[in-house]
Amino acid sequence: IHEILKKNKAISPDDICAMPFGPIGCIENPSKRMRPNPVAISNEDFKASVSVTRPNVNPIKILHVTDVHYDPRYVAGEESSEQRQKCTKTFGCCRNPTDKNSQKNFWGSYHFCDTPKSLLDNSLKQMAQRHSDAKLVYLTGDIVRHHITELNYDSLKKDSIYVFKQAMKAFKDKPILFALGNHDTDVFGMFSPNKGDKSAQGKVYAFYKKWTEKLWKNGKLTKKPKKIQWPKNGEGYYTVQLKERLRVVVLNSNVPYFYNWWLLSEGHFYQQQLQWLERVLNQAEKDNQKVHILSHIAPNHHSLLPGWSELYEAIVKRYRNIIVAQFNGHSHYDEFSLVYDSDKPVSVAWNGGSLTPHANKNPNYHVVTVEANNFTVSALESYSMDLEEANKNRSIDPQWKLAFNMTQEYSLSDLSLQSLDGLVQSMTKNEALVEKFWRHKVKNGARASKGLTPECKASVICSIVTTKFEDPRRCEWVKNAITWSYD
Template sequence: MHNCILINFIYVLLLGALIEGKVIANTSFQIQTFDQTALLITPHLIKSAEMLKNISPTSDPSEGCKICEEVIGGIISLRRSNATREVMMDYLLRLCVLYIGYDQESCSQRVNIESDAILYIIDHKEDLRPERFCAIYFIQYQCKDPNADDWSIPLPPYPDNLTKATTNNDTVSFQILQISDVHIDPSYTSGSNAACSEPLCCESGVPDSSDNAAGYWGDYGNCDMPWYTMENMLETINSKNENLDFVYFTGDIVSHSWAISIQKTTNIIKQFLGLLRQNFPNQTVFPILGNHEAAPNNFYSPESVDKNSNVSSQWLFDLIAEEWSEWLPNDTLSTIRKGGFYTVLVKPGFRIVALNSIVCYKNNLWTTFENQDTYGQLQWLVNILTEAEQNGEKVHILSHIPSSDDSSSCVTVWAREYKKIILRFSETISAQFNGHTHYDEFKLYFDSNKVKSVAYNGGSFTTYIGSNPNYRIYQVDSNNLTVTDYSDYILNLAEANTNSSSNPIWYKLYSFKEEYDLPDLTLESLENLYNEMTSNDTDNKIVEKYYRYKFRDSEVHNKQGCDLKCKKKLVCMISAGDTSQGVTC
């Protein structure tokens, strides 16, 4: 999907820009702005840009680490030599064009919205070092920071006797709808260029062929989704599923466009949450934040930043506190306004914990400023789970970013501590629900070679990049709150776009229990499934099926196929409970 080492280095250069694979090589632009910074774009930097374009995952990662430290060190040194905001913005713009190849307009959009946070961090973090940046952004290549902060969250001892859950002792199940990563693009234009040279396509431009024209209902290219496709999905769910009890929305409303602002982001968030209220008037929606709800996206400032500062995330926390208030009780407001997380006792014995896991996201620039349990959220989580354990409650955890994924998204220490918490309270946590990756996948948390917990990833409504849109419905045991089955529903985009004048058909792609021939979805059954997937060195039909469903039976990825190396990584990532385990896959 992308050249990992190059993309992660670009994350450093743009300090949080979400590219995910759109690198344009051999492109040259002439920038006529400040002569002072023109002199800083040296032949050495130009050479390093070419080196990065040729680095592969099998290359010596120290090459990327060295270049990263040189470039980031240059940015810090320039600012600390009293360079003005104008000069810094121009230098960042030049780096963007040099290393990525986007034009000035695209790069200017990113630099304009991120520059204040970048300068704030350089100006206020006296011990900021390039090694800190590179160790965070190059997690999977193990760039080192000899002065890295290490911290841990203390855990209570196991109780002598666990309190029995206070839910009703019946066999009735209930249904939960999960929607994730919708990434709505208000500028989506049917027939526009789906193969552009900008951060996000399907918004404008004339395609060079009909194959590259944006489809009416969406596109498999570097594109997000139109409003009317989202409206169609929600109307379909509403009309076909009368027995839904709850809705889990696991984050990411806003598109991948670089042309963002607080006002644009606010408008899209309000419109989408309004659609949820309109289509699910009788269900409680439990939403969480994704990395794209922030503006700049990915950037969630810590509490130490003045709430009235123009780089503070307080505007977002205040916004969601108001927007979510129709679904959530008043006692959630304090933690939502503090950092975008909350807990709700849904009914006796059933508790939901909704986290803001963007604090662990390596593309959240503020992780370089402060990363020791931002907002005190993990300690708060331990306190909530300890109380739930004492009261015999079962817990569902909602968290946008998984503690391990293909991109090593979560900062190592945070992911490690989160996994420790999951294992300690595995008897209390019935399931976890994630988003962010856009993949249909699940994760098993092992301890002493036994599965102790499971996290389900709900895929994505957006096709970005190459997947079919989906939503998911879980069957949940009313007594112990475990998932007993789930069904994925998709829109086959290729088929829908061939008959764009008619409403698309959303259909059930598969039932997890039926498709994998499981008696149930207990941890024991999931462990047995995992063991089957490892058979014959992962080269088996089950893993092939898992790959096909990962992208929701998309013709794009089905054509690409999954070789043995791909299969091994798929299975390895299922058992990788935190980032340090994931990098070994």
């Protein structure tokens, strides 16, 4: 950070306040130097229909795993409340339990602790055995632990390689597509413009590029799988053609991350990724392809720059008919969000939750069924384990159970944008439905038992319908549409 400030005399106090500290209520008025440049978006009307119909083809099952947060230094036992209070300042659990009985919390702990080796290894094994019919895996970032003060380049490599190897071993015949998370850097949240493999950031980028290639080659979807296409000067994002008519775009959401201090140095460098995205989507449209977009941080999360979210939303609206699904992580919530054009939903982003129980949530993952004729999501199942129950006996494998099937749980005819919008409409009229959604959102962890105020319930709905964090227009619509008591 010192080097960034030292080399860039033009950085103003307003820039610092608006970028790294914007999410905690600081001013949002960066200098003109920091404001986003427009992205050139094709002004052709989006195609009314991009047909990829292939009759009599079986659906494709995809495992969506996110936010592993592997902690090799986890220590079983139980911490006192006083101990936990002190250790929250370290961004993770204490690892110095008051009660050092290794029988307690063997599989993990709710109290700001990440995924121990026992939970990681067993979970991957059970996923692979239970869902042997899955064809590929989406792994959307945050491989390493939350203890940011412990990480450096060497520990980042060591821990990431362990997770990657375990995943490749478990899913031995399945390709794995990986998206970088904000913790997947040697300095938390930092991701600079790539200055070559000899730079500090260049080493991290080269490391993940190498392993992304290995993960992709872990299995085959087709007889002749396509190669990953990396942009010439890109930083951690890429695209690959999965099947003849399906393309996956993997974004690096670290670039527009609020706590990426490198944005103070080069405020516009995230525009490069968005312009690349537009070109990829434009070509996909010409090639009659459908697209899945993977990114660690969901586009409506408060930790992304508003400028990025606004430009990204414009791109999604333009290519609404080829972007059939988005997949994210980061929040540790089991949730989804919709992108609207006026009052019409045009895209959906599915958040896979987290394998880590940090904080006060049960581990989970998704099984997504994609129709082979148009690659839309036709079914989504969330599987979770009760960590408290699992910890009662370390000698028995944790019981992963189906937490919910999206269509069955909410009585939806399908998972079309219209059906999901209908679910949102129903929430504004049915308070109990919001409470059910909240329990699943926090994965029936410790927070599920706590009551929600009317304002919090409205916020739950608001988080679904906003592309930019707490967009006042969409949130105002939610408040006006609510028919249950708001007082």
